[in-house]
Amino acid sequence: MPAHLDAGTGPxxxxxxxxxxxRSMWREQIDFLSAHGFRIIAPDLHGxxxxxxxxxxxxxxxxxxxxxxxxxxxxxxxxxxxxxxADMAHxxxxxxxxxxxxxxxxxxxxxxxxxxxEFAHVFPARTRALVLxxxxxPADNExxxxxxxxxxxxxxxxxxxxxxxxxxxxxxxPRTLTxxxxxxxxxxxxxxxxxxxxxxxxxxxxxxxxxxSEDLSGIKVPVLIIVGRQDPIRPVADAEFMHRGLSNSSLAxxxxxxxxxxxxxxxxxxxxxxxxxxxxxxSAGV
Ligand code: MLT
Numbered sequence: 001m002p003a004h005l006d007a008g009t010g011p012x013x014x015x016x017x018x019x020x021x022x023r024s025m026w027r028e029q030i031d032f033l034s035a036h037g038f039r040i041i042a043p044d045l046h047g048x049x050x051x052x053x054x055x056x057x058x059x060x061x062x063x064x065x066x067x068x069x070x071x072x073x074x075x076x077x078x079x080x081x082x083x084x085x086a087d088m089a090h091x092x093x094x095x096x097x098x099x100x101x102x103x104x105x106x107x108x109x110x111x112x113x114x115x116x117x118e119f120a121h122v123f124p125a126r127t128r129a130l131v132l133x134x135x136x137x138p139a140d141n142e143x144x145x146x147x148x149x150x151x152x153x154x155x156x157x158x159x160x161x162x163x164x165x166x167x168x169x170x171x172x173x174p175r176t177l178t179x180x181x182x183x184x185x186x187x188x189x190x191x192x193x194x195x196x197x198x199x200x201x202x203x204x205x206x207x208x209x210x211x212x213s214e215d216l217s218g219i220k221v222p223v224l225i226i227v228g229r230q231d232p233i234r235p236v237a238d239a240e241f242m243h244r245g246l247s248n249s250s251l252a253x254x255x256x257x258x259x260x261x262x263x264x265x266x267x268x269x270x271x272x273x274x275x276x277x278x279x280x281x282x283s284a285g286v
Contacts, residue, residue: 001098002091003050004043008034011128011281012104014092015042016112018134018259019202020163020194022049024186025109028266029273036274041104043095045088045115047198081197082204085111089118093126105277107131109262110234111202117212120219129280130219131273133226134259136238137245139211148207152200160199164191173230173258183263216245222283223249224276226269228257250276 005023007030015026023042034040044051092115096104103126108116113135120127140148155163168188169177176183223246227239236253243251252272257264 002043002046002095004041004095005030006039006041006099008037008039010037010039011277012039012041012096012101013277014096014104014106015040016088016092016106016108016115017042017045017048018108018110018112019206020048020160020199021187021190022194024049025190025260025263029107029262029270032266032270033274033277038277039101041095041099041101043092045112045202046083046091047201048194052195052198081201082208083198083201084205085114085118085209086122087205088115089122092119093123096126102126103128105129105131105280107133107273108135109133110135110259111206114206114209114212117215118210120221121212121215124221127221129221129276130223131226131276132223132239132242133261133269134228134231134234135242136234137211137213137216137242139209140207145207148203152203155196155200155203159196160192160194163199164188167191170232171259173228173256173264175256176258176260176264180264183260187260187263213241213245216242217247219246220248222276222280224272225249225251226261226272227251227253228259228261228264229253229255230258231261233259 013033015029017023017025022044026042030040030042105128106116106119113132116130116132120130151163168184171187172184225239225242227234227236229236239251243249254261254265254268262269
């Protein structure tokens, strides 16, 4: 079973982390929602967090393991490995099977949002609702794909330090950077402890992802879109684009946050998420 956290009882909510993070980024949402009547499932996606250790264990489990495992000490293999967003969505469904969860609200931030799009596409009947935070629908252009390939090579050659240095200022709003040292440290440490081979495989997977704009009109479940007003990575315009294309969505813009809305402004994020979940429950009872 993939590394995951399972807390609380009630309607299930699956929290999918961004890149290059792990399930620990959801700490405040796990604590809050599990104390307020929801069952929270937070997996480490393939190649991240504790799945890295598990992957080397699963290699000995034989050919039944569907994903190509991430080799931690074979540079040639690591140069080629790709973990697609669809791979990750299938892992989420397999985890739900193992936990006996038929359907859930799927909440993803950034890369987690791409996985949520794939999940909703492949498993519509298991998608009760979607929460798309700091993410976008269109695929990458050629320049963006190339930047991902270059970052994958850089991580494999020199580790995660340069990625942490280059991205912190985009991930967090200026005020978070100066006034919230604890969040800055948590985000930095998450990046630094990421496995370069796992992160590189996910970068290639993101470069290869589908254009989810084509899915928008077919998504009929309720969707909450969350975006940080100061996010330079997935700006408000990306959220508004999804909002226009979806038939049943609401949009929450979090003012004092950039990309890591759930960590920078956990109370505001939790209020938006909880309000959405409560409304779902109420409409289900009508
Ligand atoms: C993330 O936070 O997951 C990444 O910014 C996603 C991406 O690179 O597109």
